[in-house]
Amino acid sequence: MRRRLINSTLAVVLFVIAVFGVSLLIVETRAIERNAVDSARSDAARIVAVVEARLAAGETVTAHTMRSAVPHDRYVRVEVPDQPAFALGDEPDGGVIQARQSGSHGELVTVQQSRSVITDEVGRILVIVLVVGLVTVAAATLLAVGQARKVAAPLTDLAETAERLGSGDPRPRHRRYGVPELDRVADVLDASAERIARMLTAERRLAADASHQLRTPLTALSMRLEEIVETADSEPDAVREEAGIALAQVERLTEVVERLLTNSRDRRSDSAITFDLDEVVLQQVEEWRPAYRGAGRAIVHSGRPGLKAVGTPGAVATVLATLVENSLMHGGGTVALRTRIAGNQVVVEVADEGPGVDPELGSRVFERTVSGRNSTGLGLAVARDLAEADGGRLELLQQHPAVFALFLTRESEQPSG
Structure with missing residues (x-):
């Protein structure tokens, strides 16, 4: 050329x-x-x-x-x-x-x-x-050589960028050449690189979220199965009850997988419904009680009953399971799940009597890869993403002892006729 x-x-x-x-x-x-x-x-x-x-x-x-x-x-x-x-x-x-x-x-x-x-x-x-x-x-030759270099070098560079992009390196180069047409091609390649990078990041995040979020229900399911094994001979009724709970956990595990796949395509949930908040909270209390009992601790529930929230029950259960597991691993004493109303929102607070959140972390506990005690640092970040996908939010209300709060949209009350 x-x-x-x-x-x-x-x-x-x-x-x-x-x-x-x-x-x-x-x-x-x-x-x-x-x-x-x-x-x-x-x-x-x-x-x-x-x-x-x-x-x-x-x-x-x-x-x-x-x-x-x-x-x-x-x-x-x-x-x-x-x-x-x-x-x-x-x-x-x-x-x-x-x-x-x-x-x-x-x-x-x-x-x-x-x-x-x-x-x-x-x-x-x-x-x-x-x-x-x-x-x-002679002057035209020098000018032609300079112009040819000015045009050919950017084209060679753009070809290398496209080849690098096709080989799986999505980093944008942000190089411009002073030629409008070539700069337009560079803009398109950089935009494509950024889009591919976002897609790859989303896929990696999905894999990390899936591995972490599946671990929590699988842990609970494993403990339920251990309960079934221990009571299989002496208490048939208890076996049936524990088996039913285990089946419910399997269903929730399936829902978690579907939820993660949905979030990888659309971070905004389109399956929000009105549900009984007490039902989800009590389900988590029952599922985690054996684990707390094995650790010599207790898990309790209190607050205003009969609250209705708008969201995805499976996602809310996953968020609460993350908070409860976090309290089991890093907290201490009795864990309390309290429900209350705050304006047009319903709130579920998860509090324990442990040492709380490290002052150096503060609200950064919701950032990915941030962990205070040798964990993956994904749990709270994923829980926050799930809460926001349902139109709610997850906050750290108090550091010592730790109090986390899940805010959800409250069901609008219908006027009486």
């Missing part, structure tokens, strides 16, 4: 030089010939005037008396009536430029000049045109 750009530029420059050079040479040649003829005529008229003046003064017109009036590069022949003709200067060979002028006394002056004068002048003009042409070609 670079060679084609240089060749095309030089071809245009050479064509322009040829057209204008030939035109200039033709015009200058005609002008030089016209000036030479006019000069010869002028010399002839001037010499005739000198001859007439001498004749009028009664002087003899001879070659000796006229030598000072004749230019040295001219051949002049003077013919005077009743006197022998004489000539001054060297008679030119070959082509000549000639002019004749007669006077009032019958005298005749002929002026001749060799055409080599015109040829020499045209030659000088031709040399000037060639020198100017060579300088122009």
Whole structure:
């Protein structure tokens, strides 16, 4: 491409030089010939005037008396009536430029000049045109090389960017080249790179969220199955009850998977419904009670009963399960789930009696990869995302002891008729 750009530029420059050079040479040649003829005529008229003046003064017109009036590069022949003709200067060979002028006394002056004068002048003009042409070609070559490099280098760079993007490196380069068309291509490639990077980030986040969120219900399910094994022989009714709870947890596990897949496509939930908040809270209390009992701790529920919330029950259960598990792992004492009303929202608070959140972390506990005690740092971040996807929010109300609050939209009350 670079060679084609240089060749095309030089071809245009050479064509322009040829057209204008030939035109200039033709015009200058005609002008030089016209000036030479006019000069010869002028010399002839001037010499005739000198001859007439001498004749009028009664002087003899001879070659000796006229030598000072004749230019040295001219051949002049003077013919005077009743006197022998004489000539001054060297008679030119070959082509000549000639002019004749007669006077009032019958005298005749002929002026001749060799055409080599015109040829020499045209030659000088031709040399000037060639020198100017060579300088122009050299300058055009340098300009063409610079322009070719300016165009070809960005195209090569853009090709490398596209190849790197296709090989799985979505980092945008943010390079611009000062050429609007090339900058437009660079903008499109950078936008595509950023879009691919966001997609890859979303996929990685989905995988991390899925691995973390599946761990919580699987842990609860494992504990339920252990309960079933321990009571299988002595308490058949308890086995059936625990098996039913385990099945419910399997269903919730399936719902978690579907929820994560939905969030990977659309971070905003479109399956929100009105549900009984107490039912979800009590379900979590029952599911986690064996784990707390095994740890020598208790989990309790209190607050205003009969509250209705708008959201996705499975997502709310996942958020509460994350908070309860977080209290089991990092908290201490009794864990309390309290429900209350705050304006047009319902609130579920999860509090324990442990040491609380590290002061250095504060509200950063909701950031991904931020963890205070050797955990993955994903649980609270994912829980916050799930809450926001349902139109709610998850906040840390108190650090010592830790109190987390899940805010959900309250069901609008219908006016009585």
